[in-house]
Amino acid sequence: MASDRPAAASAVRKGDELDWATIGRWLRGEVPELSGPLNVLQFPHGRANLTYLIEIGGTRLVLRRPPFGKIAPGAHDMGREFKVLSRLWRSYDRAPRAYAFTDDHSIAGADCFVMEYRDGAVIRDVLPDELRGQPDLGRRLMFGVVDAMADLHLVDPDECDLGDLGRPEGFVARQVSGWARRWELSAPEGGTAAEAMAQVGERLAATLPATQSDGIVHNDLKIDNCQYDLGDPDRVKSVFDWDMATLGDPLVDLGTLLNYVPDASDPPELQGAVRYPPELELPSRDEVAARYAERTGTDVGGVTWYLAFAKWKTATVYQQLANRALAGDSRNEHNAELSGIVPALARVADALLDELP
Incomplete structure (x- = not known):
């Protein structure tokens, strides 16, 4: 090479x-x-x-x-x-x-x-030297992700021949039932985590929100699935990892992104669970949601449900990855540790559902 x-x-x-x-x-x-x-x-x-x-x-x-x-x-x-x-x-x-x-x-x-192949930078735990010293960098990078998400959700699927990518009607209900089945297939036997995850799944199914609009949903849009031009930290250059993309409720994407925005109220087990350069000062979850609302005209008043769903879904993904590592099917040595985060994610999701009206 x-x-x-x-x-x-x-x-x-x-x-x-x-x-x-x-x-x-x-x-x-x-x-x-x-x-x-x-x-x-x-x-x-x-x-x-x-x-x-x-x-x-x-x-x-x-x-x-x-x-x-x-x-x-x-x-x-x-x-x-x-x-x-x-x-x-x-x-x-x-x-x-x-x-x-x-x-x-x-x-x-x-x-x-x-x-x-596109050349550029993906922001993880180390900030590229070219971006150091940029003013207000954390907010600019994160708002760039929000803007990329908003622009995606404003795309007409029929204009790019993706009108058959999914079935928007009943999308959120299918998401909950589908991830409940995935949890059942990956859940460890016994223990409080299994009970808590099952309970959260039941609560999510019982409190499904009404969908405001339909659009292309990426299903895992977060900062390290984005690429930046080092000369322009305000705009995402590329979005990666589209294997779960479909048509449905765009607020599922917003909930996913909010899940990956660190918050001081998160329990210790979740502090640092998402990799960001430590020098970045990121916007709050409320600011991220407000930016999305401004860009799309969407009412984000009910976004707490979507955040709870994202926490619960992430817990299932972490358990799946941990199971793969323990079975010897993954070469990523850190995946085996992810099951330890599952109980905290379940507790946070349950507490968020307590906030629903």
Whole structure:
């Protein structure tokens, strides 16, 4: 790989190797203009899907495939992600363009797709040097995510041939029932966490909010699924991880983002659970919700339910990732620790539901 490789990419983790010769032949067949030797690096920061940087000659592409091992029903849907990214880029410039998809598992061991590579920075626990010293940086970065979310929700799905991406009617109810089933499949036997999670699921189902509008829902839009141009911290350049995208209630996305905004009221187990550079001063959850309301005209007065749902859903995802790590299906050593956060997330979700009128 060239010496100017992206700072976020590194050597492929042991155990995450694929059949690169076969992948190279497939890619050259799908994108005939590609020529030259194939080199591969990996973007190692994601907790689930495997993402690789592929260079053929002077062309860089990104390959995505699900993690190894048992996959939860409906999760890591590469076909869905390809469908979204092969169409959405026409109406939403923050969506990278996808070029090729295959469900032939002899190529990469699972469904996979290839999309364009974009250069830029993803903000995690270390701030890029180029952004240091920028005034009010935390607020600018976070409001950039809010604006990217608002612009997505204002896209007409039919204009980019995504009107069949999902069934908006009954979306929120299906989200609750679907994640309840995922929890049942991943829950540890016995213990207070299992009881608390089941109780929160029942309370969410009994207090479903009325949907104000429908739109394209990303389903995991947060700051480290976004990319910035280092010269423009006010605007998100790219949004990644579209494998759960669908049509439905956009406030589900807002609840997800609020879940990832740190708050002093969070219990100790949740402090630091989301990675941000420590020097960033971020806006409050109320400020994030107000920015979204200003950009979209949406009434966010009932967003507490959506935040509670996001906490509960995140707890389920953490348990799934912990189970994969304990089963030896994940090479991310930190995932095994995530089950310890589940009880705190369940308690916070339950307390948020107490605030509903």
